[in-house]
Every structure is written in structure tokens, then in C-alpha cells.
Amino acid sequence: MQVSNQAAGDSGGMPHWSSRFAFIMAAVGSAVGLGNIWKFPYMAGTGGGGAFVLMYLGIVLLFGVPILIAELMLGRMAQRAPAAALAHLGRTHGGTTAWGWIGGMGVIAALLILSFYSVVAGWAVAYIPEMLSGELANANAERTAEVFGALLANPEQLLVWHSIFMVATVAIVAGGVTKGIEAFVTWMMPALFIMLLFLVGYAMVEGEFLRGVAYLFRPDFSAITVDVVIAAAGQAFFSLSIGLGTMLAYGSYLPRDVSIPKTAVTVALADTSVALLAGCAIFPIVFASGLNPGEGPGLVFVTLTVAFGSMPFGMIVGAVFFLLLAVAAITSSISLLEPIVATLKERSGLSRPLLCVLIGLVAWVMGLATVWSFNDWSDVKVLGDRTPFDTIDYVTSSIMLPLGGALMAVFTGWVLSSETLRRELGFDSEALFGFWRFLIRFVAPVGVAAVAIQKILG
Template sequence: MRDKWSSKLGFILAAAGSAVGLGNIWKFPYSVGTNGGGAFVAIYIVFLIIIGAPLMLAAITLGRKTQLSVFGAYKSIDSRWSFVGTLGVICGFFILAFYSTVGGWVLYYFKSAISGALNITDPNSLGEIFNSLMNSPKELILYQFIFMLSTVAIVLKGISGGIEKASKVMMPALFIMLIIIALRSLTLDGSMAGIRFLFVPDLSKITMDVVMNALGQMFFSLSIGMGVMVTYGSYLDKKENILNTGVIIPAIDTAVALIAGIAIIPAVFALGFEASEGPGLMFVTLPAVFASMPMGIIFCIVFFLLVIFAALTSSISMLEVAISYFVDEKQKSRVPTTLIIGLLIFILGIPASLSMGAWKDLGLIGNLNFFDLYDKLTSNILLPTGGFLLCIFVGWILKAEEAVKEIESSGIKFKLAGLWCFLIKYVVPIAIFIILVNSYRDFFLSLL
């Protein structure tokens, strides 16, 4: 018998956990810092309402209707579209290969925070710690292995016994820790400058790049393009109300991103650091920010623990996409399948782990090392392609009106059905197509 979520709350926390990951706590704050602050946030929220929520509902509805893995969901309605499910499985493989690399970095920093090694106020010295890690192959692979092992251990126990139970603990804990750090950040002198930067839009900062970056951040943050939400939706009971999940999950995802922004940006402003630091904000600037606070080392430990939780709630969802394919379509047993797939992804991730140090100059295609190739292949090609095809499939192949019948089959009335059908058939595909054109262009330019 196919496993199911034991409760609606369990599903929401697991699905939100999939969406809430390094993209919210690592990428969102530095994207705000490098894209004009409040202008970026405002555009992000508009895109979330118009595109993110409708697409989230489409993915969950497809999964709940078919009760199959992402591959089986497409195949059962139109076998010619089963390749979209295959893309989702492949995408999950490659994302988790480099995601587990960054997860390993976070584990290393958590250990370093506990030992007091990060209690340094000089960003240059912290930069040397990061560079030292990047040039330590044994430590990189060890921590990547530990992260992957933790992911496998949760997924081994299935949906209700593993993913749901873990999410019910990690998601509330993540929220509590993040709010504690945000409150601490707000008590610092000068923090209000960071709040103004975060929430007061400066319209002069809006450029096409800012708009595209906000659209991309919203799209990739919600974990839609790789089939996670289709897979998770397939474990829902037919009596569950799925209409509100299309709102609740994006709302939780955005709330975490905004609270992460409140936890980080005001503290960066208050203590005189640069919000536009970029990707190094979490690993170089933030430890310096914490070290500059009274009792900062405690907040540093708590912060990296919550990032571990965020990373794990996402990684288990990525692994489940592949596992559900083999269990549902190939009739394989969950335990050996999870162990084998987990090992394969770990091996696939080793070159990504070494790409910032020992294999830094080893370009696999063009100028891209393994880490960058995995990242750009998934972010620029597979994810937006999967999201675009999902939208076309639900809107035009399954038909949006049929999807509405599935949504209402649990006895609810979808009052905005007409608007949702219009968005999913016309507005969302056009918006994602714009992402696709830019993503494909950026990917192929990076190969030159």
C-alpha cells in the first residue's frame, strides 16, 4: 500500500520545508542586498501572488489527482508527456548533488561555531577560514557525506514515518530560532536603517535585472520545477482541502525569507557591514556580525543549526522525487533504493565539493567547473523548463477546468476558479517563458 501523510499539518510543514531552504536563508538576504532592497522585495511579493501561488496549486492538484510519482502523474494523463517527469527526477539528482555540498559547508560552520572558531570580527580572517575549507578535500567530502547520510536516514523511513515526522520537528524549530535571531537583530542600535532598506521600496532602484532576479528568486524558491510538489501532493488523501495549500505554502516560504531578511539585514547595517556582500554574506560577513554582538557566539550557533534544518527539509524532498519514481514505476523496495540512490548522488556530488578548491580550474564544459555546471544546468535549464511544462500541461493538456474539478472534489467551492484558470493558461506561462529565454541565454553564454 502506498504511504500517505498522516495529517494535513504534516503535509503543509513538509511541503513548506521543501520550499524553505538555503534559497530563503542564504540567497534571499544577499539578493535583497545586491538588488536594491525594498524594491526587490515588493516585486518578489507581486510575482509570488500572480505566479507562485497559482503554480503551486497546479502542482499539488496534479499530484493529488493522479496519486502517482511525478513521472507517473504525467504518463497517466498523456504518455507523450512522461518525459517531463523524467526531467524532474534528473533535476532532483543534480540539484541534490551540489546542494549536499553546500549542506556540508553549513555542517562544518555549525561545528566551527560550537568550537568558537567563528568568534572573529574581521571578515578577512573569516574569508581565510572559508578558503581553507574549500582547499581541504577530506573535510569537504566528509561533511558532504554526513549531510547526505542524514538526508537518506530520514527518507528511509518513508513519508509519514520519516519526512513528515522530521518536518514536524524541524520546521517549528526553524521558525522559533529564526524569530529569536530576528528579535536580537532588531534590538541593535542602528537596525532601523536595515528595516527601511528591506521594506521601503526605492523605485529608482528598479531595473530589468532587479525584476528578472526577483522573478527567478520567487520561482526557484518554491521548489516547483523539479516535481517535488507533484510528488508530495500525490501522498495527499482525496478528502483533503488542497485549495488553501496553494496559498499557505508560498506564504510560509515568503515569511521565512522575510524573517531571514530581518534577522540579517538590520544587523549588517547596525554593525557597519555591507549588505551587498553577495553570496559570501552567510559564510563570511554574518559570523563577523554575530561576533560583534554581545553573546554573539550563541546566536551564531543557533543560526547555523537553523540553516541545517532548512537545508535538510529541502534535501529530503529532492531525494523523495527520485525514490518515488523507482518505488512507484519500477516497483522497487524503498530501503535499498534509497541507499543506492543516496550513494549515487553522494558520488555525483564529490566533484562539486572539490570545485571550489582542488578542482577549481577543471572546466567540464566551457568555463564551468562541476559545481557551477550542476547549478546552472538545474537553475537555468531544468527548473524553469519543468515549471513551464507543468503550467502548459495543467492548463491545456489536463485542462485547467478539470483541475478545478479535482480541487473541488473534496466538497469545497473554488470562488476564484475563473481567475486561476486565466492565470495558469496565459499569465504564468508567459512569465515563465520570459525566465526561460533569459535562463537559456545565460546558460549558453556561460559555456563560451
């Protein structure tokens, strides 16, 4: 379905995706990021493999998909940026604009996350030339840990990669919804899947594939603890970009003839598939090299680089892997920047390119706190024993995102009427609608709040 020139641009009205495929690629790109390829495998490794995966899938189904449907619907209904969208819907359906602060909180969370996300994504970019140089060929774990430690200890080097990644993010979003974001994701998301499938194929040939798959999918129920449940919930919530206003902003560009429930399920399935495929690519290689799958955050940058260094064509495969990681990261970073730009453009009237540069600069400066958290400020503690980076990560992922998601669920389930929801969502059956409404009214908000409270108190 094509749109008019006015709709496709960023002036004269709300832009729209040129097709359902373009929107799905953008939404999947937002959901697929470092969390899927870097974080999910190591969290599964430390969480007992299949036990973590089982909890993750259950939480995506019961919490993630219902709230994702709600966010997309709210955006399309309001045809406004996140804060204005909820304020408008709150006024027209609930008699108050106070709900708008939820969208505003999501925009602030997106800015905070973008500031440290760009730094961490820079690590992946830095490892592409590192792999191609061949310096890590046949390196042991001590050597790869030394290289990774040297990267984190060098603020100037971190700053360079942080800057490169932020400039790329700003350039894409400055191009607009169709010429910038859509043009990028419709090419790069299929490329990402191809690279990931290539790595899985490589793992099948060179790794202990059956052992890796068994580890990932065979649940050890004795490993399911409160901490595993909390970790799985946090990962599912962060991975689906819920509570940030991202999906609300993307939903505002969604044409009326697209089914939101079907699209949300497609996005969740694609997002989960990438995480599972990443595990299928990583664990067989780790096991074949006799390494520890429960290594933690260093699984990719320390442990996996040992495996690449000892395998045929490992340096080339390693470079492809970190390119995959960088592409996944930038498809998410542009979705973090977009709701901020949309909100300020609506309020200020400034041009999109100018706003992208200004916001990117602010996020870049804020990112310095993360850069220095690994070196010069490593002894600086903000909340308890947390570094500035750990504090930003904790406040956004443990408080702001869950709170925003839970309140969006409450607004959707309790403020909007069932007639409005039926009209906007168009479920194929009344039974499916009733099940979703039960989840969005009771299960999702209570479950998300309970997990968040447990994480804060723990």
C-alpha cells in the same frame, strides 16, 4: 484525520499524510531551505533591497502559486510518482503518454540539485562547531574570509560534511512518508520558526532593526532592472520547489478532503515569511556592525560571522543561526530525494531503504564534482567559464526547472478540461477559479519561459 496502517506505510498502496498540518509542514519544509535563509538575503542585498523583495512577491503570486496549485493537483489526481503521474494523466486526458517525460526531467533535476545541495548545506553544518569553538570571536572580515576560503579549499573537509549531510538525508527518507519525512518535519519546522524568531528578537535588541527593515521593505524603483527581475524569478521558482516533481510527489500523498488552493497559498506565505524574517534577522546585525549588505554569497559565511563575533553572546547566536540553516537545508534535501525514490520504487519494486541508500550513494558521488569545483577543479570549465558546480546549477535552475514548471502549467491549463479542474480544486468562487485558470494558461507559462530565455541568452 487518521489513515489505515496500509496507507501510512510504504507497502500495499500509496502512503498518505496523517493530517493537513503534517502535509503543510512537509511542503513548507521542501520550500524553505538554503534559498530562503542564505540566498534570499544576499540576493536582496545585491538587488537593491526592497526593489528585489517587491519583484519577488509579485512573481510568487503570478507564477509561483498558480503552478504550485497545479503540481499538487496533478499529484493527487494521478496517485503516482512524478513521471508515471504525468504519463497517466496525459493518456487519460490528452491521448498521449509523452507528457511523462516532464516528470522524468524533474526527477533528474532533483538528483542533480541534491548532489550539489548536500555539499553547500555541509558548509552550514561545518560552521556550527566553528561558532561554538569561539575562534571567530572578534574576528575581522579578512579573518572570516580566510576561514571560509580555507573550508572551500580543503576537499577532504568538504567531503566529510557532504557525507554527514547526505547520510542524514538518506536516513530520514528511508523511514518512509509518515515515520520518516512526516515525523521529522512536524518537529523540526516549528523548531525552525522558533529559532528564526529568536534571531529576529536578537536583531531587534543588538542590531539596527529599523534601518534593516527599511532596507528590506523600502523599494528603490531605480534599482529594478532586467537582471533584478530575472534573479527574483529564479529565486521564487527555486524556493517553492516548482518544476522538480517534489510537490507532485507530495501531492500524491494528499488526502481528498484537503483544499489544494488554500494549502498552496499557506505554503507560499510560510515560505515567503521565512525569507523575509531571515532578512529581518540578518540586515540589522550587518548594519550594526558597519558591514556591506550587498556582499553577495559571502554575506552569511563571511560578513555575518564578523557581526556575530563582535556582539554579546554572538558565538552562541551564530551557532543557533547555522543550526537553523542546516535544519532548513535538510527539510529541502529530503524533498529532493523523495520524488526520485518514489519514481524508482514504482518502477523497480525494490524496498525504500535500499533505494534511498543507492540513490544517496549516486548523489554523493555526483557531489564530488561540486566539492572539487572549489579547489582541485577550480580551473576546469564546462560551459563557457563555468565550473562543474556552476554548470549543474545553471542547467537545473535556468533550464530544467523553468521548462518543467512552464510545461506543467501548459498541461494543466490547456490539456485538462475546465470541468476536471473545477472538480479537483474546488475553488470557493467562480471568479477565483477564472483568475487562477487565466494565470495558469497565459501568465505563468509565458512569464516563466520569457525569464528562462532571457537568463539563457544573458
